[in-house]
Every structure is written in structure tokens, then in C-alpha cells.
Amino acid sequence: MRSSPWRVLLVAGIVVGAALRAWQIGSQVLIEDEWHAIHKLLHADALDIFTHLGHSDYSIPLTLYYGWLYHHSGLSEWSMHWPSLAAAIALLIAGPRLIARDFSLPVRSIWVGLVAVSPLLVYHAKIARPYALTSLLTFVAIVAFRNWWRGRSRLDAAVYVASTFLAGWLHLVALTFALLPFLHYAVSAIAMFARATAQSGSGTARERGAQLRTDIARLFGLAAVTGIALALVLLPPLVVDFASLTAKAAQDRVTAESLYRTWLMLAGTSHGIVAALAAIAAAWGFVRIRARDAELAAYLATIVAGIAVVAASGAMWISHPLVLARYSIPALPFLLLFAAEGVVDAVERLARPTLATFATASMLIGVLVTGPLPAQWHYPNQFWGHMLYQFDYDRAHNPYATLVPDGPVPAFYALLRRLPPRSITLVEMPWRLESQFNSQPIYQAVHRQWIRIGLVTPVCGSVGFGEYGEDEAGMRMRQFVHLSALLRGETAGVDYLVVHRRAAGANSPWPDVQQCLPQLARRFGDPVYGDAQITVFGLSRAAAALDASNAVRAAPVSPHSTDDTPAGARP
Helix, strand or coil: CHHHHHHHHHHHHHHHHHHHCCCCHHCCCCCCCCHHHHHHHHCCCCHHHHHCCCCCCCCCCHHHHHHHHHHCCCCCCCHHHHHHHHHHHHHHHHHHHCCCCCCCCCHHHHHHHHHCCCHHHHHHHHCCCCHHHHHHCCCHHHHHHHHHHHCHHHHHHHHHCCCHHHHHHHHHHHCHHCCHHHHHHHHHHHHHHHHHHHHCCCCHHHHHHHHHHHHHHHHHHHHHHHHHHHHHHHHHHHCCCCCHCCCCCCCCCHHHHHHHHHHHHHHHHCCCHHHHHHHHHHHHHHHHHHHHHCHHHHHHHHHHHHHHHHHHHHCCCCCCCCHHHHCCHHHHHHHHHHHHHHHHHHHCCCCHHHHHHHHHHHHHHHHHCCHHHCCCCCCCCCCCCCCCHHHCCHHHHHHHHHCCCCECCHHHHHHCCCCCCCCCCEECCCCCCCHHHHHHHHHHHHHHHEEEEEEECCCCCCCCCCCCCCCCCCCCCCCEEHHHCCCHHCCCCCCCCEECCCCCCCCCCCCHHHCHHHHHHHHCCCCEECCCEEEEEECCCCHHHHHHHHCCCCCECCCCCCCCCHHHHEE
């Protein structure tokens, strides 16, 4: 098959994958587990961060990096997000070159395309968590280990040790996959010795015995170097804070249903048929690789089998599809590699390379448009990390879609939809960082305007979770604004202040905003809109355009309504 069309497809995959990962990353609001590191660094020094795992696990090296920024140049959303974005794009660029020795150009091109449109990999590229980094590092480590085993290159050994060291320090679960090559090649060496002993004479057996000792010595040497490097950074937190690790082990169990739903997430779809086709392609790809290179197939299968080890760990929340999927993410590039090999077997039957690449591109586009990404990339969407999008790709099985209240949506947001998208900015306060108490993605899908989060401490009480004080000079977040600053008149770029009287979900701690509403009215004037859920103050001249119609107490609207203007709010 001619190479030019496949090279075009490979480059297109890199460009599309990079674009999907970078899309709207500059406007994302930190949410959910992204706050673990912030909470830690605001109340701990570097030594405390280095020597603790934390019950709400934070990545130690990332938190140390964030803490350094906080104390020096300032911590912003971009400085927290760029490592994940860079690692995710690096996997797209470096991955094809790393596997070029063992896989053809068509396979590598299809693999890049599958990685590019993988919703799970796109999601982790956009959040300030270690998973995009560990995906890249474990991939590099696993390829480097095999290269070292075959070629004895010290450079490959050094790359393996460095990659495994960083991946394991970033997230302990990554070691489940990064250390499996030792097991694979130890078992392989012993099995080869056993076969030689059974089939050959004593002289050959002695030679194989000497080879076995050499192989085990090589593995032991590399394992010792790797273990010493990891011990330097992992022993202190494991010794000091071992209870945090044990408290999260053997707390849950995987079920057949959760395994199936995890496979849907790894396959990047909510459709069982698409997931089944992906499984068939991966299985057939494994068969093809095994026929070509049985050792390579066994090696990669060992790595993928790490998913079973993770599933058997009983880690907290492991039955939730996203949790098992994100812990298994180091294996995902290799699963996609199996699938790419299987797809090649189908498209290479076409007579012409151009036709084969066109068919492949069409398949990748179909995977993209039938997956969950189109529901997430509306502009603006500042909440890609919200569990409404990420917990399960099938809304019928996503409790954040079926159990968390999604309405009624205040009519004010439907009124804003009459304005050009992205023409105004809302400050929404108070807020909760947990998805089950946060309806902002639902509201933003209705009004299509920019959002900033208002931090109420100390005006409406003191909130220590999901907030930081205005005196924290090292916090340079663009998507968060302090109510105290607005009261001083620092309202540039803000059109409306939206005060939520109650939380979106039940049993959520919520500041007593009722007691601070009079102070807001004295500073900003009478509210321009109010209902049982929200009170809205206009902070700019742009807000005056809707003041007359907003002043009515319109009935809230359904989040699924297609009518942009609720009946009670029509002028």
C-alpha cells in the first residue's frame, strides 16, 4: 500500500487530536478532583506535601509544582492545565515513532486517529490531574523496556527508569502497568529454559541455564535501579501516611455490569454495537500481531492484563465506570493499537490505498460523531470535567443525568439566550465543586454566555471547600472572582451577578446568602431578576438591555425546552 495517503491521515490525526485537546482549555473552570491539590497546597508546606498521600489523593509532584508556582509566579488555570495538554499532544506525536519498528505505517496512522478521537484521552488532556501524563510515560516506559531487552541499550534502560519513576510518582496505579514487563520477561525466560531442558540434551540445558541466569541478573539489575529511584520519592509518604493508602483499598468491587460500562468508556462510545465492533477489531488485531510476532503479542497482552489487576484491587469507587477506566488508562493506547491492527486487515483488502485511507477516515469520523464528544464541544462549555459528561457516556446510566436535579432552569437564563452567544459574562455564586451540587453546565447550555465563579468568603460567611481567600496572593485564577472585590467596584468585564439562594442538590452545605443580599442591593441597586432559585444584579451597562424584561418574575423553564423565551418573560 502506497505510503503517501497514510502519511496524510497520520498528520491529520495529530492535528485533529491536538485541536480537540486544546479546544476551550483556556476557559475551563477547575472542578471536582482538580481541587485536591489546591486544598493541599493552601494549608501545607513542601515537606508536608512530599510526605503525605492524602485521603483525597493529590498527585505529589504536580502539587509540589503548583505550590512552587503559588509561592513564586502565581498559580493559574493555564499553569495547572498545560502539563496534561502537552503530554496528551506528545503521545500523538511521539507514539507513532516509538512503535515504528513493530507496526506498519497504516497501523500507526489508524492508531493515531483512534487516540485522537478517544473521549477518555481528550477529557484527561483538559484537566489538571496526572492521567494524561501517566498515559504518555507508561507508554514510553513499556516500549523502552522491550527495546532494552532486545538491544541491551543503556539509553533505553535509562528512558525506562526515568519514565517509570515519574509515572509512579505522579500516580501509584501507573506502576501496575509500568512494572509488568519485569514479570513478563522473567516468566518468558523461565519458560524458555523449561522448554530447552525438556527438548534438548544436557549441553543445551546447561547453555540455557547460563542464559537464564544472565536474563534474571539483567532483570534484577534494572529492577534494583528502578526500585531505588521509586523508593526515594515513594517511601516517605508510604511510611508517614500509609493509612491513607489502606483506607482506600478493598473498599469496593467490580461487577460484570461495571466492567461492561468501563469497556464502553475505553471504546469511547455509549452504543453497545460500536463497543462490540471495537472489541472484535482489537481481538482480531491481537491475532494478526501474534501471527507476525508472538513475543510482541504476548508482551502487549501482559500489559493490557494490568486492567485485571486494577479491577481486583478493590480500590474505593472502583465499580464506577470512570474510576476503573481512568485507572486503566495506561493500557488504553495498547488496546487501541490492537484495534488499529484489526482495522487494517479490513481496509487493506480495498484495491487502492487512497480508497483505503478514505474508508479509514470515514470510520474515524463516524466514531467521533457518534461518541460523546459532540455533546461536550458546544461553545462555550467551561465544564468539560463535569460528571454529567464524564461519569458514563450513556445518559441513561449516568446518575448525574438521571438522579441529580437538572431543573427547573431559571427563566433568566433563557432570556440571556436572546443575546448573541459569548457576549456577556455572569458571575455565579455561591458554588460547589462537586458535580452533583453544580448545575452550571445545564445552565450554560441554555444561556450560552461566559461564566465566572464568585467566591463568597467572607461576605456571606466563611467557606473553606472550593474557595480560597482574597488574601491568597499566589492564586491568579481567571475564572474565579471574589465577591468582596466586586463590592469594592472591581466589576470590569462582569455584566451580571447571579446569587443562588439554594444548592442544586439536596443535603449540600450552602452559605446563608439571604443575610448578605441587603448588602448587595445597597451596592448594586435593586435586583434585575428574581425567583425562588436566584437573585440577579446588573453590574454593567450591557445588563440594562434586558432589565425591563428581566424585572418580571417569570416562571422557570425546562432545561430541555426548545423555546428561547419563556411565556412569562415575553415583553
